[in-house]
Amino acid sequence: MTRFARVAVERPVDRLLHYRVPDHLAEAARVGARCAVPLGRTRAAGFIVGLDPEPGVPQVRDLLEVLDPEPVLPADLVETGLWMARYYHHPPGETLARMLPPRLRSRTRLGYRAVGSGPPAGASPAERALWERVVRAGALPLAKLSPGEARTAARLIARGGLARHWEVEASEPPAEEWFRLEAGAPPAEAVAPRAPRMAEALAALAE
Incomplete structure (x- = not known):
């Protein structure tokens, strides 16, 4: 389905x-x-x-x-992140990215690099052309691929002709530097009866 x-x-x-x-x-x-x-x-x-x-x-x-x-x-952390994005009017994808551990959060640019000395045996013309393009580039960012080329790259990964490549940039500041309690914010216990999820977020931010 x-x-x-x-x-x-x-x-x-x-x-x-x-x-x-x-x-x-x-x-x-x-x-x-x-x-x-x-x-x-x-x-x-x-x-x-x-x-x-x-x-x-x-x-x-x-x-x-x-x-x-x-x-x-985990799914419950995704739900909490989406709530925080709505509450603080912040883009949800960027909010979730800042909830990742630093070693994952720093992997910001996905691309591909070639594996082996030639395209996989039986590669189609499109697969061969993309493999050769990646070889010439050294590492090719995903953003430079068309949707069709991205699907071709996925097939080449499955066949061992390409591998994912991440350009690692400096990690973003930790989440607590992006989400702070404002002066006058209600204590977690005050909102817990009517908004338990908000109370969880307030308690986490207060730590």
């Missing part, structure tokens, strides 16, 4: 985007996993925050790739 993913992209986008989950990604697409998606004429990394039987919007594009063998954020 076809499913549709709600994705929080790691860009200054203040809403969730919807993508169709291709059959070959159905098992890997789980809440809390990072993914690669088309975004306008570029590509972006993001977080799967929900899976639905219907798309929720008239037109959707395909999810390009799931980047993690297991979700990097």
Whole structure:
């Protein structure tokens, strides 16, 4: 059965985007996993925050790739992160990215590098052309690939011809530097009876 993913992209986008989950990604697409998606004429990394039987919007594009063998954020932390994004009017994808451990949060630019001395045996012309392009570039960012090329890259990864490559940048400041309690914020115990999730967030920020 076809499913549709709600994705929080790691860009200054203040809403969730919807993508169709291709059959070959159905098992890997789980809440809390990072993914690669088309975004306008570029590509972006993001977080799967929900899976639905219907798309929720008239037109959707395909999810390009799931980047993690297991979700990097548990579902309850994803829910808390989305609540914090709404409460503080911050882009949800950027909020979730800052909830990751520094070693994951610093991996900000996904690309591909070639593996082996030549394309895999039986590579199609498109696969061979992309493999040779990656070799010439040394490492090719995902943002420079068209949606079709990104799907070709996923096939080459499965066949051992390409590997994911991350350009590591300096880690962002820890989350507590981005989310601070303002003066006059109510204590957690005062809001717990009517808003338990808000109380959890306030208690965490107060630590």
